[in-house]
Amino acid sequence: MRICFILNPTSGTNRTQDVPALLTRYATAAGADFEIQATQYAGHAEELARRAATQGYRVVVAVGGDGTVNEVARGLLGTAAALGIVPRGSGNGLARHLRLPLDLPGAVRRVCQPTFQRIDVGRINGRPFFCTAGLGFDAHVSKMFARAGTRGLSTYIKVSLREYRRYQPVPVQIELNNQVLETSCYVLAFANAAQYGNNAYIAPRADIQDGLLDVCLIDALPLTRAVRVGVGLALGTLATSGAAVYHTSHHIRVRTEHTLGFHVDGDYVADAAAFEVELEHLALEVAV
Ligand SMILES: Nc1ncnc2c1ncn2[C@@H]1O[C@H](COP(=O)(O)OP(=O)(O)OP(=O)(O)O)[C@@H](O)[C@H]1O
Numbered sequence: 001m002r003i004c005f006i007l008n009p010t011s012g013t014n015r016t017q018d019v020p021a022l023l024t025r026y027a028t029a030a031g032a033d034f035e036i037q038a039t040q041y042a043g044h045a046e047e048l049a050r051r052a053a054t055q056g057y058r059v060v061v062a063v064g065g066d067g068t069v070n071e072v073a074r075g076l077l078g079t080a081a082a083l084g085i086v087p088r089g090s091g092n093g094l095a096r097h098l099r100l101p102l103d104l105p106g107a108v109r110r111v112c113q114p115t116f117q118r119i120d121v122g123r124i125n126g127r128p129f130f131c132t133a134g135l136g137f138d139a140h141v142s143k144m145f146a147r148a149g150t151r152g153l154s155t156y157i158k159v160s161l162r163e164y165r166r167y168q169p170v171p172v173q174i175e176l177n178n179q180v181l182e183t184s185c186y187v188l189a190f191a192n193a194a195q196y197g198n199n200a201y202i203a204p205r206a207d208i209q210d211g212l213l214d215v216c217l218i219d220a221l222p223l224t225r226a227v228r229v230g231v232g233l234a235l236g237t238l239a240t241s242g243a244a245v246y247h248t249s250h251h252i253r254v255r256t257e258h259t260l261g262f263h264v265d266g267d268y269v270a271d272a273a274a275f276e277v278e279l280e281h282l283a284l285e286v287a288v
Contacts, residue, residue, distance in 0.1 A: 065089015
């Protein structure tokens with residue numbers, strides 16, 4: 001079994017580690033037949049992953065955070081290669097959901113001796129996502145976070161608190177399961193996996209193999225509710241807290257009068273006024 005590691009050298013906060021040397025040491029110790037390729041620019045991991053799949057690598061491993069996982073996984077859709085993950089981001093949502101080791105030696109050992117399973121894949125306006133996608137405040141925070149200059153959890157919390165004071169919900173029309181909901185949207189999250197990353201459980205009951213997205217709507221976020229949402233995210237109790245409304249569906253349409261930002265797997269993509277969200281059942285093989 002041949003393994004290709006695709007390393008994002010800009011991921012994570014610990015830049016002092018010689019990651020290629022560590023990958024080499026642990027993969028050699030596990031007896032793997034492997035190659036390591038480093039990305040040179042944003043988007044490169046998708047091209048490298050697709051090429052590796054064409055070259056017959058059985059497992060193509062994203063070495064990075066959820067942004068790198070998204071790119072590698074995108075490149076593997078429709079191929080015979082499986083996605084592996086060596087988590088090096090700050091959130092690591094998909095790795096955590098799949099209960100993969102979060103330490104480098106453990107994660108390398110796992111991808112070298114994996115079992116295989118398939119997971120669902122979401123799409124929002126054609127863009128694949130594997131963990132979560134969303135509209136509203138979380139996408140707005142991703143946009144501001146990308147502009148912040150520094151990364152990590154503390155920057156994320158700082159940006160969220162600053163933007164919380166300014167952000168207002170917008171009216172939306174949501175179509176799902178033959179119903180039309182006229183509501184306002186502070187956060188509308190489409191969860192394939194249960195968490196955003198960092199064990200922040202936006203949809204604690206989400207099952208990544210059930211053919212359905214868990215749709216989480218928070219229509220407004222006054223301070224008292226914000227506290228309940230924060231506690232619910234941290235404890236995995238949001239679904240029973242009454243602070244959010246949930247639906248499950250495999251096809252959702254959303255319209256807004258004004259444009260709203262959307263993110264995939266925590267990375268801001270663009271603003272739009274119409275959204276088509278779909279789920280492809282078991283469309284990606286993962287090495288777990
Ligand atoms: N060589 C590169 N130079 C610049 N950007 C890159 C490079 N390779 C990948 N990227 C971009 O870096 C972005 C961030 O990567 P990733 O999400 O893996 O790390 P992170 O932000 O540290 O992790 P997390 O999202 O968990 O905080 C990705 O969306 C990817 O497009």
